[in-house]
Amino acid sequence: MESRYAHLDALENQSIYILREAYRKFKRLAMLWSIGKDSCVMLWLLRKAFFGHVPIPCVHVDTSYKIPEMISFRDRLTKEWGIQLIVGQNRAVLERGETFPNGRITRVECCSLLKKDALQSIIEERNYQAVIVGIRRDEEGTRAKERYFSPRDKNFEWNFKDQPPELWDQFKTDFDPGTHLRIHPLLNWTEINVWEYIHRESIPIVSLYFSRAGMRYRSLGCAPCTKPIHSDARSVPEIIDELRHTKVAERSTRAQDQEAEDAFERLRSSGYM
């Protein structure tokens, strides 16, 4: 397995480097933990970077529509790995029932309220300067354009037309007050790399990714907007093998992305992860 996965070393080393830079540069730093495979890999990389420790809080934005198994998995890992967990929720909207599909709003509006706004209020409450997010460039077009260290302005907006240059691993780390930063250590990983790494390192992940009765989740989100795919992959190697042959996009099972030609782009430039 060692030499088969040698290409993961470069990715791992780069991610560790970025996590250590982030930890050094920002006192008020948190990681966004969606409980999905990518952020579980990131959590693992945090432990790699800090020699078994998770020295920063992990924020889970709970929309209340997450699949129950994700929550029990989250709580188990929190206990086992000594994670300082912070759960955020947009309670006001949930109480008023302004959610998709019953609340007469679109999927994208629902995402914006339950995820983006909840995240924004946690960041403001806790005064975080930077949040580590596990997005990857191969996920979709706007994420391809991201930087490792990516600023958001006071209103959380992402000015993708005027991004800081990033070269030779020198990142922009000084900002105007009010700016907050997204840090993306997994930017150059691919979906297959993530699975290969899960395999090599035996990283625990939520079992929804594995096939049950011919179906599995490829990407995890809220229950109303995420559909499982047809698959017989019951193990990590089988998933890797399946991905080698698929031509279907990873987020195609995430209904909010498909609402309009530029739905996801608009979500992201207004502050979505």
Added chain:
Amino acid sequence: MPDFAPNSGVHALRIVIVGHVDHGKSTLVGRLLHDTGSLPEGKFEQIQNVCRRRGMPFEWAFLMDALQAERDQNVTIDVSQIWFRSETRSYVIIDAPGHKEFLKNMVTGAANAGAALLLIAANEGVQEQSKRHAYLLSMLGVDQVLVLINKMDLVDYSQSIFLQIEKEYREFLERLGIHPVRFIPISARDGLNLVEPSNGAASWYSGPTLLRALDRLPVPNAESDGPLRFAVQDVYRFDERRIIAGRIESGTLRVGDHILFSPNNKISSVASIERWNAPLKNMASAGESIGLILTEPVFVERGHIGSHDTETPIETKRFRARVFWMGDSPFSIGKRYNVKLLTQEIECQLVSVDRVIDATSLETVAGLRLSVMKNEVAEVTIQARSPLVMDNHDKVDTSGRFVVVDDRDVAGGGIIFGGVYVERERIHSTNLFWSEGRIDQRIRTERNGHRGAVVWLTGLSGSGKSTLARALETNLFNRHMQVYVLDGDNVRHGLNSNLGFTPDDRTENIRRVAEVAKLIADAGLVVITSLISPYRLDRTRARNVILSDDIEFIEVHVAAPLQVCERRDPKNLYKRARAGEIKDFTGIDAPYEEPENPEITIHTDRESVKESVGRLLDFLIPRLQLDLAEYEI
């Protein structure tokens, strides 16, 4: 366990595609993805639909243009990274924009590419940007280059046009030190010579297709064979162990090695190499992010660079570099910047612009310059406030390059050349390094308790220079500091008694004062010069002379409006000048060139002497302090 495809375990090669705007980059990428079967299902049809909806013919470039804004402007705005596979390995394409304003995006894309595709449209030939981009690639360290002559269909697949462009461009690239692997005639729109060889068209070409040529390029490796450079990122105390965290930028490190940390010159052996949940290994090589546990508790912090004591890096405050500038405001002499080099971040100033280079002709742009403008490339000299650890770029590329931060923004990048390696002699008892027996600046500084410096007051006659100089001198003297005022009038009675007030004599006057100030400051004193020093160029020369000896130069603009100075007229000089009794009097019939970027400006017409001295002290005192880290043993 199922079999893995052969391309598993192979590094992806990162390629950047650059070229003049409209020479067909996005089309090339779209077509390449399609022809290698790398498009996600439905993507081709989706673009077909978009084009049909907009009533336009199929546009390959849309595949790349994931953002609405781009489709509207029809210009690729930012770097996209797109993955595709050949039969033997995977690739990451970085689509670098060709638009001139988007230099920083191209730099971001190209800085980490392992190979570059330079795209030239056959019907337009070598353009300005074809050259500019190649120049940048050579600076950014991309040395594997394939040149694609695109749009061959528009020139009837003419071999002579192909050869003509090849000849012209190859000549240019060779001057940059780029040796292109190959020139390939293609037509991106039709897929000619991308994955499929030419079928009939351009049959004179017998070389490999683009994909085949790419497959033959090696993935550049981190420099495991070079000298050891370990950049310290942080020092952790986990589980009661002190772990020095960092990355090996070059070379190889083994448990038991003696590691010398610059710039502090502390030596310790490596007790262990720390990784979490990884096989135990007693060595680590370039590219690895690791932790070190040292045998001795020597002082090490972020920014220190570990090396073997047999092959040490350069340690200097002053260095030459070739820089490219991306910032909107120019890179200017006198302004303060931060240089980031590996994990070091140190304040610096531009000392001189030695040569501005036209990237398209490679000629030197004539004329003395005080700054480097946006999109320019230049050779410069930079002075740092405290020693930087570095290498010449041609020796170790990772420690031979840096970025310049201008007010929070990464505004420029540079590569270092011409540095001198000095063998360091080790004095075991103190771990300090200097030539034995020589009383140097460092020792004087230690004895005096402060550094030497030159405070250069410039301003009109009557602006208050002498008053300020004397007040500052008294204040520093009362703090038990070594301080001396070099007054322009006094100097003219002795040292410069043979000089008058013509421009040449004024220049010589300043030159002598600068040299004397340097000597006095080198002896450990704070020198305050009080001269009109009306010419910018003269003051820049003075700055260079003084900085060249690693002495702090603080230009103080003592500013008061001419009318105020004339009203004060303490020596009745303005009256006499107005009466025509004195010729070439600054402000009346000779110019005063105000400093563009003085370290500090004092408005003597708006604040009291006490306030002015207070502001000067706030600025000055931190700069005169010992650098404690240098003296810790």
